[in-house]
Amino acid sequence: MAPRHILDLSVEEQRSFIDSFDMVISDCDGVVWLLHGWIPGTGEAINALKSAGKSVKFVSNNSFRTDGQYMDKFDYIGAKNVQHDDIVHPVKSIVRYLHKHKPGKRVYSLMSLEANETLRKHGIEYESLQIKEHLTSATLVEHLAIEKPVEAVLFDIHLDMSYVELAKAIRHLQLNKNCELIAGGSDVIMPLTENLKVPGFYDFLQHVRHYTDRDAIFLGKPSPLLGDLLKEMYNIQAPERCIFIGDMLVQDVQFGKSCGFQSLLVLSGILTKADMDAAPPEAQPDYYADSLADFIELFKNLQ
Ligand SMILES: [Mg+2]
Structure with a gap:
């Protein structure tokens, strides 16, 4: 089935979508922020996911930033309560x-x-x-x-x-x-x-x-060894109750799928909807969104 935009789901479908996962693992560059720039609303979206009881972790292929520099960026976007161990690179x-x-x-x-x-x-x-x-x-x-x-x-x-x-x-x-x-x-x-x-x-x-x-x-995305390591670090027993969010098809969607996670592609990075549609069905995500900030609207719909 073609990936569905999370805001095109009916309210009932949005509710069961949110109920279908306990953990969110998100890529950073292109999702939470841009390599050089910001994406509006992502901090608020992360806080909303946490308020809804989701555990939120971050996995990046970018090590040319120290943990301290990662924390500064999370602070800047207003994402609350992110710990060093929540970030894997x-x-x-x-x-x-x-x-x-x-x-x-x-x-x-x-x-x-x-x-x-x-x-x-x-x-x-x-x-x-x-x-x-x-x-x-x-x-x-x-x-x-x-x-x-x-x-x-x-x-x-x-x-x-x-x-x-x-x-x-x-x-x-x-x-x-x-x-x-x-x-x-x-x-x-x-x-x-x-x-x-x-x-x-x-x-x-x-x-x-x-x-x-x-x-x-x-040991970076999309290696299955990284998937094993994440499952061990975060004690993930039911991978299907985890959703991987990213802006790339191979590093994020394919990686998430190979781990048995659900997958969500955001179009705030370099890929367009046309790029996603052009990919073979098995390379496409379960869901897509314009940006992580779409979760803010989704949670408003559920109130
Ligand atoms: Mg990325």
Whole structure:
């Protein structure tokens, strides 16, 4: 059945829709706010969902923001009572994975300064290269020398990523066959502003894989491993009573569906209704809305 707009449902259908879930897991960029800008009414909508007894969590593929910076944004939109543990982004998933599967092991980070700050906070010993000098082949050789091996190379969106950092990651993976390649945000395209979409970090990850013949362990959306982690973190026993809200078909709708969650696509990000309609039926969400703020009107209808 074609996805239905939540405000096109009859009042009775809106009531049973709201009653059909206990937990909301929402993407952030394009749903709660824009990467550079705001979406009116989203804070109020989040508060309304909470007032209706829903547990509200947030999952983003964006780790180039610290938890503190996330909290500042939630404060700005007036979303009340959001806790650090309510927000999951790739670096936090990576930290959980490392604590579970590689406890106490040293890692190499191909991630942002903000992500490295999260590693440091969680007591993970990491190596990273921050080289600002002009490189020659001689200094490159020096920087690529391996002093201590690592048990994992961590890959995420990293706007300052450089050749020498990539080359060192490849060296580490080539030298230690047990070294895992763990990837967070690796979207193919990154929408920066309404009119500016740039290539994401997917191809840099492919570059590392190409020279190391290594598969990556993905811990960002839409990886099923992230789904397992969310179910464990939030003790989700009945996935069908959870709804995933996002603005992308693969990272959000497909991810939500693969977890057994209900799915809601909002058109406040980069996708239009025409994009949604053009997708094959199995890639379409259960519901759609113009914006998260449509929940404000929906709750008014139920009063
Ligand atoms: Mg998004």
